[in-house]
Amino acid sequence: MVETINGNTSLDEIVAFFKNLQDEICGGLEELDGKAKFQQDLWNRDGGGGGRTRLIQDGLVFEKGGVNFSHVHGKMPEKISKALKLPEEVEFHASGVSIVIHPSSPRVPIIHMNVRYFETSNGTHWFGGGIDLTPIYVIREDAVFFHEKMKAVCDKFDSNYYPEFKSWADRYFFLKHRNESRGIGGIFFDHLKADSPEMKTQNFEFVKSVGQAFLPVYEEIVNRHKDEAFGEREKDWQLLRRSRYVEFNLVWDRGTKFGLDTNGRTESILMSMPPLAKWVYNHQTEEGSQEAYTLSQLTAQDWLN
Amino acid sequence: MVETINGNTSLDEIVAFFKNLQDEICGGLEELDGKAKFQQDLWNRDGGGGGRTRLIQDGLVFEKGGVNFSHVHGKMPEKISKALKLPEEVEFHASGVSIVIHPSSPRVPIIHMNVRYFETSNGTHWFGGGIDLTPIYVIREDAVFFHEKMKAVCDKFDSNYYPEFKSWADRYFFLKHRNESRGIGGIFFDHLKADSPEMKTQNFEFVKSVGQAFLPVYEEIVNRHKDEAFGEREKDWQLLRRSRYVEFNLVWDRGTKFGLDTNGRTESILMSMPPLAKWVYNHQTEEGSQEAYTLSQLTAQDWLN
Numbered sequence: 057m058v059e060t061i062n063g064n065t066s067l068d069e070i071v072a073f074f075k076n077l078q079d080e081i082c083g084g085l086e087e088l089d090g091k092a093k094f095q096q097d098l099w100n101r102d103g104g105g106g107g108r109t110r111l112i113q114d115g116l117v118f119e120k121g122g123v124n125f126s127h128v129h130g131k132m133p134e135k136i137s138k139a140l141k142l143p144e145e146v147e148f149h150a151s152g153v154s155i156v157i158h159p160s161s162p163r164v165p166i167i168h169m170n171v172r173y174f175e176t177s178n179g180t181h182w183f184g185g186g187i188d189l190t191p192i193y194v195i196r197e198d199a200v201f202f203h204e205k206m207k208a209v210c211d212k213f214d215s216n217y218y219p220e221f222k223s224w225a226d227r228y229f230f231l232k233h234r235n236e237s238r239g240i241g242g243i244f245f246d247h248l249k250a251d252s253p254e255m256k257t258q259n260f261e262f263v264k265s266v267g268q269a270f271l272p273v274y275e276e277i278v279n280r281h282k283d284e285a286f287g288e289r290e291k292d293w294q295l296l297r298r299s300r301y302v303e304f305n306l307v308w309d310r311g312t313k314f315g316l317d318t319n320g321r322t323e324s325i326l327m328s329m330p331p332l333a334k335w336v337y338n339h340q341t342e343e344g345s346q347e348a349y350t351l352s353q354l355t356a357q358d359w360l361n
Numbered sequence: 362m363v364e365t366i367n368g369n370t371s372l373d374e375i376v377a378f379f380k381n382l383q384d385e386i387c388g389g390l391e392e393l394d395g396k397a398k399f400q401q402d403l404w405n406r407d408g409g410g411g412g413r414t415r416l417i418q419d420g421l422v423f424e425k426g427g428v429n430f431s432h433v434h435g436k437m438p439e440k441i442s443k444a445l446k447l448p449e450e451v452e453f454h455a456s457g458v459s460i461v462i463h464p465s466s467p468r469v470p471i472i473h474m475n476v477r478y479f480e481t482s483n484g485t486h487w488f489g490g491g492i493d494l495t496p497i498y499v500i501r502e503d504a505v506f507f508h509e510k511m512k513a514v515c516d517k518f519d520s521n522y523y524p525e526f527k528s529w530a531d532r533y534f535f536l537k538h539r540n541e542s543r544g545i546g547g548i549f550f551d552h553l554k555a556d557s558p559e560m561k562t563q564n565f566e567f568v569k570s571v572g573q574a575f576l577p578v579y580e581e582i583v584n585r586h587k588d589e590a591f592g593e594r595e596k597d598w599q600l601l602r603r604s605r606y607v608e609f610n611l612v613w614d615r616g617t618k619f620g621l622d623t624n625g626r627t628e629s630i631l632m633s634m635p636p637l638a639k640w641v642y643n644h645q646t647e648e649g650s651q652e653a654y655t656l657s658q659l660t661a662q663d664w665l666n
Contacts, residue, residue: 097643111642120642233621233630299634306611307621316538316612325538329604329640336636337416337427338402338628
């Protein structure tokens with residue numbers, strides 16, 4: 057039995073939404089792929105709760121993709137209580153959907169999406185989430201389309217959201233050691249709190265909209281490029297760009313590091329790793345090439361002006 | 362002009378040893394490979410000093426290997442002064458040789474070696490270092506041979522060194538999120554300080570011995586296995602084991618993280634990355650297989666009894 061805390065929007069309702077979102081997205085991605093089906097692993101967490109880890113692989117479009125739902129709860133792990141300066145006996149619930157998709161074709165971008173909810177027995181709660189796109193080859197029209205959609209989702213709720221959360225994504229999805237953005241960014245937000253039941257409901261509606269934006273936006277981008285030709289050169293560049301994805305997730309991503317450090321389910325956390333990645337010492341792109349253009353675009357920029 | 366601090370063993374002498382060690386090891390590895398030659402990149406650090414980054418690749422034996430020398434100095438970076446609780450105006454020198462070798466054949470183990478020296482203008486200094494072996498397929502005879510050699514190096518100086526530094530390696534080269542050792546361990550030591558010039562000289566002699574042990578030990582192991590046959594299955598397992606190597610270096614290795622976080626030379630630091638690595642969700646080994654045996658051996662154990 058889960059408790060209901062903090063106003064009208066209940067934990068049950070939020071968890072049910074996340075489960076349903078996972079189902080919808082898996083269904084949509086299977087249809088988009090046209091061949092591969094998700095396989096599911098159910099898992100339980102020792103301290104309470106568990107998850108549904110779902111993997112799609114070796115498809116016509118998707119080489120490896122994870123769409124994970126989890127709802128864990130129980131006594132707050134000590135590392136978290138300390139980090140959040142909470143009393144030790146506090147109980148928590150954390151739930152969310154987390155996605156990383158690695159397509160086979162270097163013409164189709166990697167995508168990541170996460171929506172999450174966190175609450176404690178002493179009355180705090182917040183939402184967080186984000187979507188960001190990592191093209192192997194940056195194409196301005198796609199980047200503009202993607203950011204327009206992100207802005208539209210945000211603008212329905214608050215005109216400050218897009219500038220704020222877009223800039224948060226630029227700061228978050230950044231490889232400091234490469235001085236490179238992970239891709240063309242997107243939106244990122246965390247600790248979205250409410251001081252009234254109405255505001256909590258509105259925050260939940262925003263998170264719903266972010267989650268529901270994922271499938272139509274990615275479908276459009278996949279369909280634009282999935283049938284484009286590519287050769288060895290493009291495949292090679294994809295393997296190199298994937299190594300940067302690995303570096304971001306293992307060196308800088310707070311969620312990944314936190315999960316690995318607090319005995320999260322390793323196989324679910326590391327589903328974000330690409331199927332294959334390549335490291336070349338001091339790789340240089342050819343001047344004027346599509347690869348060089350891509351690198352030049354991996355920087356925080358205003359795609360909509 | 363570099364300063365001489367702390368007794369008889371001068372910084373110049375230590376730096377000269379490290380440079381010479383790099384030369385010797387590169388020469389030995391080229392001979393062992395029989396085809397590939399090291400290419401060198403010289404680099405300078407903004408705050409002072411620089412390095413000689415050397416790469417061997419696409420050889421008969423070595424697919425990708427880095428043998429790096431560096432000597433950096435100047436004003437202590439703020440992150441380090443804070444971590445070491447030193448006054449802010451302190452100057453430092455850091456020098457060392459750092460090696461990671463990825464052979465093409467899954468029959469030949471990955472190896473890592475590092476020897477390093479650090480001193481500050483307010484009178485502290487220490488040595489550090491280590492060697493550890495990461496077989497794709499664990500072979501007990503090799504592990505015993507490797508640990509015997511490590512013990513012999515240590516025992517020449519102090520009978521406590523091998524048990525202490527072997528156990529330090531077991532703790533250090535450990536992937537907590539996989540509950541796996543990186544390989545069969547080796548030795549690891551840090552903050553080896555001296556309170557007399559004689560002791561500093563002796564510590565330097567120990568570090569020299571560790572550095573000089575690398576080549577003969579690795580030559581022996583390479584020669585035992587470099588001509589053994591292997592197929593797709595072994596190559597696939599190698600790519601999987603290499604992904605664990607990536608995970609260790611990017612998630613847990615303090616040197617790598619520290620370098621990336623303090624504007625170290627990224628390309629030199631990440632030469633430790635394998636040329637190609639593979640991630641498979643929830644990979645399972647076949648019962649009774651060589652792969653399953655290897656996994657069962659990736660745990661802290663006393664190889665010499």
